[in-house]
Amino acid sequence: MFLMIEIDSDKPIYMQIRDQVIEGIASGQLPAGTSLPSIRQLAADFGINLHTVNKAYDLLEREGFIQLRRKTGAVVQVSGTLSDTWNERLQALMAEAYAKDVSSAEILQHCQLILGEFAAQHKLSNNS
Amino acid sequence: MFLMIEIDSDKPIYMQIRDQVIEGIASGQLPAGTSLPSIRQLAADFGINLHTVNKAYDLLEREGFIQLRRKTGAVVQVSGTLSDTWNERLQALMAEAYAKDVSSAEILQHCQLILGEFAAQHKLSNNS
Amino acid sequence: MFLMIEIDSDKPIYMQIRDQVIEGIASGQLPAGTSLPSIRQLAADFGINLHTVNKAYDLLEREGFIQLRRKTGAVVQVSGTLSDTWNERLQALMAEAYAKDVSSAEILQHCQLILGEFAAQHKLSNNS
Amino acid sequence: MFLMIEIDSDKPIYMQIRDQVIEGIASGQLPAGTSLPSIRQLAADFGINLHTVNKAYDLLEREGFIQLRRKTGAVVQVSGTLSDTWNERLQALMAEAYAKDVSSAEILQHCQLILGEFAAQHKLSNNS
DNA sequence: GTGGTCTAGACCACA
DNA sequence: GTGGTCTAGACCACG
8 A cells, every 4th residue: 555654643644644645646656547445445454443534535525636436435536626725825835934034946946856756756657 | 913813714823823924024024023912912903812822922932933022022033944844744735736737837836926925025025 | 650749839830740751751760652641631630730731741742752642642752852952051050059169070970970860760660 | 241141032131140140150250259240230231120130139149159238239259058959950951861862971071061161261260 | 011820611623 | 532722811920
């Protein structure tokens, strides 16, 4: 599995699942149409509560990243628009760095670095 | 005042205060040395509790954005380094957009737009 | 329990908790991984307020001595670096003794004595 | 003057005065018998409140570092024993470092360094 | 008047 | 059950 749950993290488990699924999609490891493990499967694999996984999947569906089907389980779908709060969160993050006197160039470099990694992994996944 | 509190938001009030103060610093509205309203003052102005404001100010101080003084209140101070989780949060945000099939160029454009606004406002504040 | 709260002390209660937990870690009574009592539990045990304990735990977490988990409570974790003011506080303390005409040798002996006790207790805890 | 007041510090002003007078004594800059500036003088020099200086002097007298006389002002006297809380504060400080996995040798080295500086300055003052 | 500390009691998110 | 957040009201230290 591609998931890495840190039970000690300050980030809620369902958010860890959500974020990592999204990163998996971004990096091309989970292209559209891919089936995600069933809720029971995933919960069993990591020894976490069904409700926790359910909450993550439900959130991912509401955000348009996956589609939940009876029996078939969860399927990745790439569609939808950026969430309402995305821009706000980005602005908060940019402000945090800018207020620390980090230059715009340096901040953009950080962004580019991350995006570059996604692109590189994407390419790799497609070729394999 | 520069603050805009949404009592119904899912984001904790003390985080709203923190984020908006940081944005104020980033945009130059709150240059180093500026005095922030006292804890009691701000609490009264927005009809929120003293402890909530205190928590926000305490957090801002620990993160190096302001300095709390016994008698003078809170004063803006730019120093310190980026928080440990800044890069993680940025990566999660970038992934979210990339997974939505938004191109790298478009994402970077979003960042640049925000940073550009900060720079423009900064310039404006300095000239006035 | 290992704690000893003096309600009448000039030292704030949350600082008493903090210092004693740190001493517990130093002496090996609280090795990494040990679970601390929950906030509510500790507050109830000593008849103090939940928020006071919360403040102590929050401080200990920020200083890297413990880790707060949603469900499991507080767990000891040794990491992080010395606080910024440690050296200043040490210097003030050394000056106080030196100004009383206590010899350097005697002062160092005090330090060694304390450190020796920590080491001895540490050894004891490990062997048991 | 030998004093350096930081109005922004988290440490109360009267404590800054106290600590620096003690350091002055420890380093030999203020040998026994030296007259300290009058309360009014010191308050005027630093633009601080009379009560604040008074509080510092009062504390220093109660701790046995100086002697307050009518008209004559404050005179340094080296005598008295270590304060009741000195050992406790030292123990807390040692614990803080030891709990961070700093070795006893390294901690002692810190202490020796500070004491060595006092001794060196002391010698210098006596020779001059 | 400022921030710092403590108490009392409440609701929510997480698992 | 855990910690996280918010409210309300109190007293103290500092200057």
